[in-house]
Amino acid sequence: MHPATAYILEHADALRAEAEPSDELGRITDRTAQILRESGGIRLLQAKDLGGFEAHPNDFLDWVLAVGEQHPSAGWVAGVVGIHPWEISIASPRLQKEIYGQDPDVWVASPYAPFGRAVPVEGGYRFSGSWPFSTGTDHCEWVILGGLLADESGRPTTPPTMRHFILPRSQYEIVPDSWNVMGLSGTGSKDVWMTDAFVPDHRVLDGVEVRDNTYSDRWRPGAPLYTMRFGVMFPFAISAGTFSIARGAVAVADRHIQGRVSSQGSVSKTDPFVLDALAKAHADVEAGIAHVRAIIAGFYDTVGSGGDITVKDRLRFRRDQVRATDRAIASVNELYRLMGSSSIQKASPLERYWRDLQVAATHVCNSREPCYLAWGLEHFGGEIPPTAQY
Known part of the structure; x- marks a missing residue:
């Protein structure tokens, strides 16, 4: 450990x-x-x-x-x-x-959605935009923001060219009271914005080159961790957060079942329907974690021995990753359906975990259909959609 x-x-x-x-x-x-x-x-x-x-x-x-x-x-x-x-x-x-340089514990926020517009100027870019979902941003001193290159009028160039713009806290604003949601309320995933911030060239990364390991090969050659590819690591991190909530939800439900007696007098810890749902939830959550862990371990061994994580590998990972999180979420939902009316009380931790898991499920990295489509098209020799993230 x-x-x-x-x-x-x-x-x-x-x-x-x-x-x-x-x-x-x-x-x-x-x-x-x-x-x-x-x-x-x-x-x-x-x-x-x-x-x-x-x-x-x-x-x-x-x-x-x-x-x-x-x-x-x-x-x-x-x-x-x-x-x-x-x-x-x-x-x-x-x-x-x-x-x-001054503090290795500095935290960096995001989001990566390309909502910003960057106009090239001498030495860098003039950058403007507004972004939702900047998780943990109140405790962060820098932010990574997605944006598209634009002309002087602010219109994106053709074809669209995405960059990651990295700015210190002094150059952007956090919008107060912009995180009013049904779940994950404590993440503080607020809106951020700025107008005409100057971002020097060295604080800008090409989105394609982040994904294709150009930067990893340039600055971290031979380092297994940084050869793992952004298209694997970022969804992996989102799955980790999702699984953590699902595991917590099952643990809380397990404790709740220990002493619960329904309004009809049914003892939950001997109720066959409750035990069926509890067993499935435990198994599905842990199976999902084990599945993703095994794929990541295999990838790490591959790059550690000088290999690469191919397009086929990455699409398979995304297929399996979203399926694993989906199974975990579905099994928790089925379990919570049997937890009774007390589980909807805000005083109950059951309610918090369930709400938080529903919000986690909406993250784009947990969106299953695009991943299944991209995997299926590649599997049968078709063209992968340009919007596929892998």
């Missing part, structure tokens, strides 16, 4: 106590952020020369699972914010020094 995960398990009670306050605050509490920082988990995918652990991706999975089982919003933040050091680690040394 990695020390980062061990730290979370040692502080499980303290972390669990911060779940409800985080929901009420609309972001993870300062105490939650402190526990995550002190565990060192955000630095698991960060390069060693930048103060990180450069750990195996499955060490990161274990850490996120441990966090989210106790505090679902914190698990989501752990997965999303925790993946960003992977990308910063393949950026230019100049940018890495700007972000981590």
Whole structure:
């Protein structure tokens, strides 16, 4: 077990106590952020020369699972914010020094949706835009934002050219009260925006070159972790956050069943329908985690021995990854259907885990149909849709 995960398990009670306050605050509490920082988990995918652990991706999975089982919003933040050091680690040394030079524990937010418009100017870009869903942003000092190159009028150039723009906290605004949602309330995934911010060239990454390992090959040649490909690592992180909530939901339901007697006098721990749903939920969640863990371990061994993760491999991963999370979510939903009316009370942790899992299910990396389509078309020799993410 990695020390980062061990730290979370040692502080499980303290972390669990911060779940409800985080929901009420609309972001993870300062105490939650402190526990995550002190565990060192955000630095698991960060390069060693930048103060990180450069750990195996499955060490990161274990850490996120441990966090989210106790505090679902914190698990989501752990997965999303925790993946960003992977990308910063393949950026230019100049940018890495700007972000981590004084403090290796700096947190970086996103989102990657290409809602920004970037007009080329001398030495960089004039960048404007507004983005929703910047998870954990109140505790972050930098942000990675997606944007398209544009002409002087702000119209995207043809064909569309996507970049990742990396800005310090001084250059963008967080929109207060912009995160009013049914679940994952404690993630504080607020809107961010800026107008005409200057972003120098060295803080801009080509979206295609992030995905095709151009940056990894340039700055981290031979390093297995950074050869794993963005199209694998980012969905993997989202699955980690999703599984963490699903595992926590099953654990909470299990404890609830221990002492529950229905209004009709049925004892839940001997009710055959409840036990059937509980067994399936335990099995499906753990099977999903094991499935994704095994694929990631195989990929890591492949790149570690000098191989590559092919297009076919990546499409298979996305097919299996979304199927694994979908099975976990479906089995939890079926279990919660049998938990009775008490489970809808806000005082019950059952209610929080269920809501949070429904919101996690909506993330684009958990969207199954596009992944099945892309895999199927490639499988039968067709053309992969340009919108496919792999």
